[in-house]
Amino acid sequence: MQPETLNFFDKVYEVAKQIPYGRVTSYGAIANYLGASRSARMVGYAMNGSVSKDVPAHRVVNRKGLLTGKHHFDGTNLMQQLLESEGIKVVENQIQNFENVFWNPSEVL
């Protein structure tokens, strides 16, 4: 059995790519699904290559629904624009109705 550590990044991409339209998830949720609830930070770290993986990292936010990674997208309001483009209300980098748009990987996967 290969250590998940090697698949950790790949798994993060897999889950992130499976996020349905108009839905968002948290790093902890993905990490928890991968069995690495303690590595929530790594989830975002992996997202650094999300662009190369076609991963909608803009749909992934922290547990508070705050677009913490917005600064890593382009440095402006790109991430927020993308979320609003999907029907998600975002104010001050914070997702409104976060619980309403929250998507749990365990529910589908």
Add this chain to the structure above:
DNA sequence: GCTGTGACTTCGT
């Protein structure tokens, strides 16, 4: 091989 850092989470005051 060890140290540092990080798009987080959770406990504590």
Add this chain to the structure above:
DNA sequence: CACGAAGCCACAG
């Protein structure tokens, strides 16, 4: 109830 600090795991240098 809100803010602050510590912890944890994994990758990069």
